[in-house]
Amino acid sequence: MNTHTSRRxxxxxxxxxxVLAIIFLVPVILVVLNSFKSRLYISSxxxxxxxxxxxxGLENYLTGLKTAGFxxxxxxxxxxxxxxxxxxxxxxSMTAWYVVRVQSAWxxxxxxxxxxxxxxxxxxxxxxxxxxVGRIGFDTVPGIVIVYLGFGAGLSVFMLCGFVRSIPLExxxxxxxxxxxxxxxxxxxxxxxxRPTAITVAVLNAMxxxxxxxxxYLVLGTDQKTIPxxxxxxxxxxxxxxxxGGLMAxxxxxxxxxxxxxxxxxxxxxxxxxxxxVKG
Amino acid sequence: xxxxxxxxFTVFALPTLAAFCMAFVVPFGLGVWLxxxxxxxxxxxxxxxxxxxxxxxxxxxxxxxxLGFTAxxxxxxxxxxxxFAFALALLLTRGLRGTNLFRSVFFMPNLIGGIVLGYIWSLxxxxxxxxxxxxxxxSATYGFWGLILLNNWxxxxxxxxxxxAGLQNIPGxxxxxxxxxxxxxFKALWRVKIPLVMPSLTICTFxxxxxxxxxxxxxLALTAGAPERSTQMLALNIxxxxxxxxxxxxxxxxxxxxxxxLVALLAFVQLRLTRSREVDA
Numbered sequence: 001m002n003t004h005t006s007r008r009x010x011x012x013x014x015x016x017x018x019v020l021a022i023i024f025l026v027p028v029i030l031v032v033l034n035s036f037k038s039r040l041y042i043s044s045x046x047x048x049x050x051x052x053x054x055x056x057g058l059e060n061y062l063t064g065l066k067t068a069g070f071x072x073x074x075x076x077x078x079x080x081x082x083x084x085x086x087x088x089x090x091x092x093s094m095t096a097w098y099v100v101r102v103q104s105a106w107x108x109x110x111x112x113x114x115x116x117x118x119x120x121x122x123x124x125x126x127x128x129x130x131x132x133v134g135r136i137g138f139d140t141v142p143g144i145v146i147v148y149l150g151f152g153a154g155l156s157v158f159m160l161c162g163f164v165r166s167i168p169l170e171x172x173x174x175x176x177x178x179x180x181x182x183x184x185x186x187x188x189x190x191x192x193x194x195r196p197t198a199i200t201v202a203v204l205n206a207m208x209x210x211x212x213x214x215x216x217y218l219v220l221g222t223d224q225k226t227i228p229x230x231x232x233x234x235x236x237x238x239x240x241x242x243x244x245g246g247l248m249a250x251x252x253x254x255x256x257x258x259x260x261x262x263x264x265x266x267x268x269x270x271x272x273x274x275x276x277x278v279k280g
Numbered sequence: 281x282x283x284x285x286x287x288x289f290t291v292f293a294l295p296t297l298a299a300f301c302m303a304f305v306v307p308f309g310l311g312v313w314l315x316x317x318x319x320x321x322x323x324x325x326x327x328x329x330x331x332x333x334x335x336x337x338x339x340x341x342x343x344x345x346x347l348g349f350t351a352x353x354x355x356x357x358x359x360x361x362x363x364f365a366f367a368l369a370l371l372l373t374r375g376l377r378g379t380n381l382f383r384s385v386f387f388m389p390n391l392i393g394g395i396v397l398g399y400i401w402s403l404x405x406x407x408x409x410x411x412x413x414x415x416x417x418x419s420a421t422y423g424f425w426g427l428i429l430l431n432n433w434x435x436x437x438x439x440x441x442x443x444x445a446g447l448q449n450i451p452g453x454x455x456x457x458x459x460x461x462x463x464x465x466f467k468a469l470w471r472v473k474i475p476l477v478m479p480s481l482t483i484c485t486f487x488x489x490x491x492x493x494x495x496x497x498x499x500l501a502l503t504a505g506a507p508e509r510s511t512q513m514l515a516l517n518i519x520x521x522x523x524x525x526x527x528x529x530x531x532x533x534x535x536x537x538x539x540x541x542l543v544a545l546l547a548f549v550q551l552r553l554t555r556s557r558e559v560d561a
Contacts (some may be wrong), residue, residue, distance in 0.1 A: 150302050183288065
């Protein structure tokens with residue numbers, strides 16, 4: 001009797017969750033469906049399925065993207081994200097090790113500066129940062145990668161420092177006795193141990209940089225658009241002249257890499273995001 | 281203490297430090313200074329004392345409106361996001377089949393960027409409102425609830441994962457003991473599960489709070505403040521003061537300083553609360 005009711009319970013709960021999951025997916029499905037419709041039918045009838053009249057196949061993807069310079073934006077976003085994440089993980093893991101192992105007033109101040117930067121909202125520094133970066137001449141695609149290193153340093157160094165403190169000093173001492181200098185010691189002994197945390201840091205930074213809008217918009221302007229900037233700019237056209245077909249195609253192509261990445265590395269992503277949450 | 285590493289400062293610390301100074305330290309200091317000046321480009325700054333801070337509250341009613349709008353938005357978001365996220369977490373810790381799949385689906389929106397989210401929802405919301413012949417910029421109420429809907433969609437899955445972790449940390453014996461003592465499942469929830477996930481609740485509350493306060497991309501993409509700047513949140517208000525009104529850059533920077541102090545205060549309170557809870561547990 002009891003197991004019978006609990007089984008019925010289970011069926012109802014699974015059904016409820018299925019309905020909720022579908023509701024969660026509706027916005028994304030809607031965009032995908034509309035990306036195959038003629039642009040005239042998107043804003044006027046977003047909920048109708050593509051049919052013989054409205055279906056345009058890949059036209060939105062081919063023509064809509066060309067006018068917005070989307071292919072270039074895609075490549076640029078990819079380059080900036082991959083470049084910045086590699087640079088951040090490489091540089092901040094070295095810095096974190098240095099900050100933890102060299103204990104002086106300076107490294108302590110440095111550590112607290114990194115922690116401090118995590119709570120400062122972007123609006124506080126956006127105007128002056130754009131000015132400084134422009135003056136140095138880093139307002140280019142390779143330059144912005146370095147800007148991201150500066151902005152990502154706070155959270156990344158903080159998380160990596162937390163991990164380095166848990167590495168027993170003995171293994172490094174053993175390496176030193178075996179004749180390793182600090183460089184060899186770091187790359188042969190410490191870095192391999194840091195891998196899990198480094199992956200977490202990489203994931204957090206990748207999600208942030210891929211989706212970031214304001215920083216690339218302010219630093220690179222509208223000539224060198226990343227994906228979020230291209231999407232925002234294409235919507236700022238005169239009212240009524242907006243190419244909704246191209247917009248839908250862009251939204252789909254902006255989401256696809258995230259979903260692929262998510263499917264490939266779900267465990268790391270969820271762990272990374274949660275680690276970022278508990279930072280306090 | 282390892283003095284041999286110190287000699288490698290240029291390799292280990294300098295690159296990060298240089299980029300950090302360029303992107304954060306110098307702009308931060310410069311920003312604080314500029315909030316006390318009047319300027320149109322950084323080079324022509326002229327010291328005016330607290331004038332900018334006074335102007336925020338005397339000649340610009342938009343900032344206080346944005347503050348109120350953001351605060352209300354944050355409060356409604358905290359309640360809704362946490363209730364839904366906790367409910368989903370309860371459902372997904374019952375060992376049902378397909379739990380992992382459901383968790384993945386609910387979490388997915390969190391990975392999509394603010395600009396993309398904003399336009400996805402503007403398609404959906406404007407599509408629904410079109411039946412009444414209006415769109416989201418028709419009234420501030422529509423904009424408000426549109427943003428709430430979007431924020432829920434984005435944050436519920438994220439907070440759900442934190443609650444799931446909290447619920448899974450509860451020792452099974454405690455729930456069993458409660459059941460043996462004759463507690464109904466409702467009582468077990470109220471007396472055992474909820475008190476024990478309080479640390480997760482604190483974290484989720486503050487995460488929703490700071491996320492809501494700092495929201496910019498979603499606001500820009502969904503309503504851009506329309507109609508008449510009435511759905512402008514703090515970050516967007518600061519942005520438009522900087523880049524929308526010439527001669528107001530100093531006021532924009534002063535607003536940014538206040539914004540920073542507000543967010544820092546929230547972070548500080550959060551830290552104190554999470555620390556003290558950890559001691560309790």
